[in-house]
Amino acid sequence: MTRYPFVQWIKPYIFFLFFLPLSGIAQFGQTSQVSLQLVSETTTLQPGQTHWLALHMRIGGGWHTYWRNPGDTGLETSIDWQLPAGISAGEMRWPVPEVIAEPPLYTFGYHGSLYYLIPLTVAENYQGADKISIKAEVNWLECKEVCLPGSQVIELGLTVSAQQAQADAQWQETFAAARSMLPLEESEWQISARYNGDRLQIEALPPEWFSSELTGLQFYPYQTMLVKYADQQTLSRSGKSYLLSVTLDANRTETPSRIEGVLVAEPGWRGEGSEKGLQINIPLTQGQIRQGTANGPASIWLALLFSFLGGIILNLMPCVLPVLSIKILGFVQQAHEEKTKAWHHGALFTGGVLASFWILAGTLLILRAGGEQLGWGFQLQSPLFLIFLSVFMLLFGLSMFGVFEIGTSLTTVANKTQGASGLFGSFISGVTATVVATPCTAPFMGSALGFALTQPAWISMTIFTFLGLGMAAPYVLLSSIPALLKFVPRPGRWMESLKQFMGFLLVATVIWLLWVLGLQAGSNVVIFIMLILLLVSVGGWIYGRWGHLAMPPKTRVIATIIAAVFILAPTVYGLTNWKTFAADVNLGGVTKAEGMAWENFDEEKIQAARAAGRAVFVDFTAAWCLSCQVNEKVAFGNAEVQQAFHDKNILPLKADWTSRDEKITRALAAFGRNSVPLYVYYPAKTGSEPVILPEIISPGIVLEALK
Amino acid sequence: MFYILYFLFLSALLLSGAEAKVGQPAPDFTLTNIDGKQITLHNFTGKWVVLEWINYDCPFVRKHYSAGNMQNLQKTYTEKGVVWLSINSSSPGKQGHFTAAEIHARMSSHKAYNSDYLLDPEGTVGKAFGAKTTPHIFIIDPQGKLIYTGGIDSIRSADPDDIPKATNYVREVLEAVLAGRPSPFSSTESYGCSVKYK
Numbered sequence: 001m002t003r004y005p006f007v008q009w010i011k012p013y014i015f016f017l018f019f020l021p022l023s024g025i026a027q028f029g030q031t032s033q034v035s036l037q038l039v040s041e042t043t044t045l046q047p048g049q050t051h052w053l054a055l056h057m058r059i060g061g062g063w064h065t066y067w068r069n070p071g072d073t074g075l076e077t078s079i080d081w082q083l084p085a086g087i088s089a090g091e092m093r094w095p096v097p098e099v100i101a102e103p104p105l106y107t108f109g110y111h112g113s114l115y116y117l118i119p120l121t122v123a124e125n126y127q128g129a130d131k132i133s134i135k136a137e138v139n140w141l142e143c144k145e146v147c148l149p150g151s152q153v154i155e156l157g158l159t160v161s162a163q164q165a166q167a168d169a170q171w172q173e174t175f176a177a178a179r180s181m182l183p184l185e186e187s188e189w190q191i192s193a194r195y196n197g198d199r200l201q202i203e204a205l206p207p208e209w210f211s212s213e214l215t216g217l218q219f220y221p222y223q224t225m226l227v228k229y230a231d232q233q234t235l236s237r238s239g240k241s242y243l244l245s246v247t248l249d250a251n252r253t254e255t256p257s258r259i260e261g262v263l264v265a266e267p268g269w270r271g272e273g274s275e276k277g278l279q280i281n282i283p284l285t286q287g288q289i290r291q292g293t294a295n296g297p298a299s300i301w302l303a304l305l306f307s308f309l310g311g312i313i314l315n316l317m318p319c320v321l322p323v324l325s326i327k328i329l330g331f332v333q334q335a336h337e338e339k340t341k342a343w344h345h346g347a348l349f350t351g352g353v354l355a356s357f358w359i360l361a362g363t364l365l366i367l368r369a370g371g372e373q374l375g376w377g378f379q380l381q382s383p384l385f386l387i388f389l390s391v392f393m394l395l396f397g398l399s400m401f402g403v404f405e406i407g408t409s410l411t412t413v414a415n416k417t418q419g420a421s422g423l424f425g426s427f428i429s430g431v432t433a434t435v436v437a438t439p440c441t442a443p444f445m446g447s448a449l450g451f452a453l454t455q456p457a458w459i460s461m462t463i464f465t466f467l468g469l470g471m472a473a474p475y476v477l478l479s480s481i482p483a484l485l486k487f488v489p490r491p492g493r494w495m496e497s498l499k500q501f502m503g504f505l506l507v508a509t510v511i512w513l514l515w516v517l518g519l520q521a522g523s524n525v526v527i528f529i530m531l532i533l534l535l536v537s538v539g540g541w542i543y544g545r546w547g548h549l550a551m552p553p554k555t556r557v558i559a560t561i562i563a564a565v566f567i568l569a570p571t572v573y574g575l576t577n578w579k580t581f582a583a584d585v586n587l588g589g590v591t592k593a594e595g596m597a598w599e600n601f602d603e604e605k606i607q608a609a610r611a612a613g614r615a616v617f618v619d620f621t622a623a624w625c626l627s628c629q630v631n632e633k634v635a636f637g638n639a640e641v642q643q644a645f646h647d648k649n650i651l652p653l654k655a656d657w658t659s660r661d662e663k664i665t666r667a668l669a670a671f672g673r674n675s676v677p678l679y680v681y682y683p684a685k686t687g688s689e690p691v692i693l694p695e696i697i698s699p700g701i702v703l704e705a706l707k
Numbered sequence: 708m709f710y711i712l713y714f715l716f717l718s719a720l721l722l723s724g725a726e727a728k729v730g731q732p733a734p735d736f737t738l739t740n741i742d743g744k745q746i747t748l749h750n751f752t753g754k755w756v757v758l759e760w761i762n763y764d765c766p767f768v769r770k771h772y773s774a775g776n777m778q779n780l781q782k783t784y785t786e787k788g789v790v791w792l793s794i795n796s797s798s799p800g801k802q803g804h805f806t807a808a809e810i811h812a813r814m815s816s817h818k819a820y821n822s823d824y825l826l827d828p829e830g831t832v833g834k835a836f837g838a839k840t841t842p843h844i845f846i847i848d849p850q851g852k853l854i855y856t857g858g859i860d861s862i863r864s865a866d867p868d869d870i871p872k873a874t875n876y877v878r879e880v881l882e883a884v885l886a887g888r889p890s891p892f893s894s895t896e897s898y899g900c901s902v903k904y905k
Binding site for chain 2: 072073074075102103104105107139141143145146147148149224225250251252253
C-alpha cells in the first residue's frame with residue numbers, strides 16, 4: 001500500500017528516539033507514545049477554495065490508537081478545531097484501519113504512522129487577516145495492553161492570499177501517501193445488503209473489467225453496535241457476486257435502514273496494488289439470505305490441484321523436456337542395469353525441484369514484502385540472467401547434437417547410479433530442471449502464479465510446493481515402482497535420435513530468450529549476444545573435436561584450455577558490456593505496458609493539435625502517485641479504451657510530474673489543481689471546453705468522457 | 708435438580724457461544740469475593756442487581772471514581788435496595804488484578820459503596836456476559852432477566868469534566884424501573900479500556 005513500507009515502519013521509532021520528551025502528555029506515570037504534526041498541502045489558502053490539511057500521527061512502541069468506530073473497546077481519535085471566522089474544517093478522512101485482535105475483543109485501529117486528511121474551506125467573502133493561526137485539539141486513546149488517554153493542541157500558521165494556491169513541494173509525497181491509504185469513495189462495484197434476524201449479507205458484484213480474485217473480504221462498519229466483531233465474517237461466491245456473511249450485534253437497539261462503513265479486501269478494488277478499502281453507504285433491507293458456494297478452502301484445493309497438474313504439464317515444455325529426457329534415459333539405463341534404490345534418486349530429484357521452487361518463491365515473496373514490484377519470472381526482467389541462460393541453453397543444445405560431450409557423457413552422469421555422487425547428481429538435475437523450467441512457467445502459468453502470490457505467504461508456498469511435486473511426479477512414479485520401467489523401451493539408437501531432437505528444442509528456447517532480451521534492450525544487443533554465442537559454439541566444437549578421451553593427454557589439455565577461453569571470455573565480455581549496445585528501451589515502463597503511444601506533455605502540442613481539429617487527452621501523473629499507476633493500468637490498459645483513442649485519433653499526452661516541473665505545475669494550476677492524478681480531455685470540436693475526469697478512473701468513465 | 712438444570716444451561720451457553728442478551732435471563736454465576744466468600748447471582752432473585760466491570764487502573768474507571776460519580780450511584784441505589792456487584796475480570800499479571808489487601812485499601816480510599824467486589828480471574832463470567840470494557844454496566848431485574856447492557860453514561864471520554872454534561876444511563880434506567888416504569892434504555896455503547904482477559 002505504501003511505497004516505502006520499511007521506511008513507514010521505521011519512521012515512528014526514529015521519531016520516538018529523538019522526540020520523546022516533546023510528545024503528547026504524560027499521565028498515570030506513563031508517557032504517551034503518540035506524536036503529531038499538522039501540515040498544509042498548499043503554501044497559501046485561497047478564498048472560495050477548499051484545501052487539504054494532513055494530520056500525521058506517529059505511534060511508537062507497538063501502541064495503537066483507534067479508528068472512527070473503535071470496535072469492542074477503545075475510543076476514536078477526535079479533533080476540535082479553533083478556526084478564525086470565515087474558515088471551516090470539513091469531515092476528517094480516516095485511513096483504512098487494521099483489526100486488532102485480543103480475543104474475545106476485537107477493535108479497529110492503527111499502529112505506526114498514519115495520516116488523517118481534513119478539508120479546510122475559506123469563505124468566498126473572507127474578511128479576516130492574511131496571516132492566521134489555526135488550532136486543533138486532538139484527543140485520542142492509545143493502548144497496548146493498558147490504555148492511556150492523550151490530548152494535545154497543535155497550531156499551524158497559514159497565509160490567506162487571493163493568489164492561486166500553490167502546492168507545497170515538501171509535502172507532495174506526504175499527501176500522495178496519505179491519499180493512497182484512504183478507502184475508495186466511489187467505484188463501479190455494485191454493492192447491496194440485506195438482513196434476516198441477526199444475519200447480515202453484503203453482496204458485491206464486480207465490474208466487467210475487474211479480473212482479479214477478491215480474497216479476505218471484511219466489513220468494517222462506521223456504525224457502532226451494529227455488528228458482532230468477534231464473529232468471523234465469511235465469504236462465499238454466487239455467480240459473479242461475492243457474498244459476505246456478517247453476524248449482527250444481538251443487543252443492537254435497532255436495525256438501521258442504511259449501512260455505512262468500509263469493505264476491505266485483497267488485492268484491491270481496482271485490481272492488484274489498488275485501494276484495499278471501499279467506502280459504502282447503502283440501503284439495508286430485510287430479505288432472504290442467499291446461499292453461496294464456499295470460497296476459501298474449496299478454491300484453494302482447486303488451486304493446489306491445478307498447480308499439481310500444471311507441474312506435470314511443465315515437463316512437456318521445450319525448456320524442461322531436454323533436461324528431463326536425459327533423466328528418463330538415465331532411468332532406462334537404470335532399469336536394465338540395476339534394480340535397487342531407484343526411489344532414492346526419485347526422492348532426491350523431487351528434493352532438488354522443491355528446494356529450487358521454495359528458494360525462488362521465497363525470494364520473490366521477501367522482495368515483494370520489501371515493496372518491490374515483481375512478478376513471477378522476475379529474473380527474466382534481468383538482461384544478465386537472459387544472457388547467461390542463453391549461453392547455458394546453447395551449450396546444452398550443442399552437447400545434445402553431439403558436438404561435444406560433457407565429462408565422458410551427459411547420459412552417463414545420470415548413469416552413475418552408484419554412490420553419493422550419483423545421488424547428488426539426481427538432486428542437481430532437479431535443481432537444473434526447475435531453473436530452466438521457470439522461463440517456461442512465466443508465459444504458461446503466469447496468471448495462476450500471479451494469483452498464488454496474492455495469497456498469504458503460507459498458501460503461496462503451498463501452491464509452489466504442489467507445482468514442484470507435480471513436476472517431479474512422473475519420475476517419482478517411475479522410480480518408486482520399478483515394475484513400470486519394464487514398459488520403457490530398451491536402450492538403443494532411438495535414445496541418440498531423441499537426444500539430438502531435444503537439441504533443437506533447446507535452440508528454440510535460446511531464440512525465445514533472445515526475443516525477450518530484444519524487447520528489453522533492443523535489437524543491437526541481440527546481434528551482439530548472437531556473436532558471443534557463435535564464439536561459445538566454436539569453443540564447444542574445439543572441446544568436442546580435440547578434447548575427447550580418444551585424444552593424447554597433451555592435446556586434450558590444450559584443447560580444453562582453448563575451449564574454456566572461447567566459452568568464458570565472450571560470455572564474461574557479453575555480461576559486462578551488453579549495455580554498450582543497449583538501446584534506450586523503456587524497461588517495463590508505463591509507456592509500453594499500456595499499449596498507448598504517449599507523447600510528452602507540451603502546451604504547444606495541445607494548441608497545435610486543437611488548431612488541426614484533433615482531440616487531446618492529457619494524463620497528469622507521477623511515479624510516486626500510487627493511484628495514478630493504478631488508474632493507468634486499469635483504464636488505459638483496457639483494449640476498448642485503446643481502441644477508442646485510436647478510432648477518434650486522440651493525441652495522448654503524458655505530463656509526468658515525478659520530478660518538479662514548472663510547466664506541469666502551471667498547467668495543473670490552470671485547472672485549479674495542485675496534485676496528480678488529473679485527467680483532461682480536449683474534444684476535437686473547435687472552441688469546446690476541456691473535460692476534467694474524476695481522480696479515480698475506470699475504463700467506463702474514460703469511454704463515457706470520450707463520447 | 709436445580710444444579711443439573713444450571714449445568715445444562717451453562718453448557719448450552721458455552722456451546723452456543725452466545726453472549727447475554729437483553730430481554731433474556733442473565734447467565735447465573737458463582738464467584739468469590741475478596742474475603743473468600745462465594746457469591747451466587749440467583750441468590751439475589753427478587754432484587755435489582757447492577758454488575759459493574761471494574762479495573763481501578765483504567766483511566767475510564769478512574770474518571771468515574773475520582774469524580775465520585777460511581778460511588779454516588781452505588782450509595783444512592785444500594786440504599787434503595789439495589790445489589791451492586793463490582794466484578795474484576797483482569798487475569799493475574801495483567802492491569803487491574805490486585806491482592807485482597809490492595810482492593811480493600813483502594814475501596815476504602817475511594818469510599819466505595821458497592822455491595823461486593825467479585826474476582827473473575829479466569830474471565831468466564833465476563834465472557835458469559837460479553838463484558839468488553841471497564842466500566843461496563845449490566846442491570847438485572849428481580850426475575851433474573853437482563854434489562855440493560857452498556858455504558859455508564861453518554862459521553863465517551865476519560866475526562867471527568869464530561870460527567871455533568873452526560874446523560875447518566877444507570878441513573879435513568881434505575882430511576883425508571885424502581886418507579887415501576889419501563890426502562891428508557893436497553894443497550895447503549897459501553898466505553899473504556901478493554902477487559903484484561905487472559
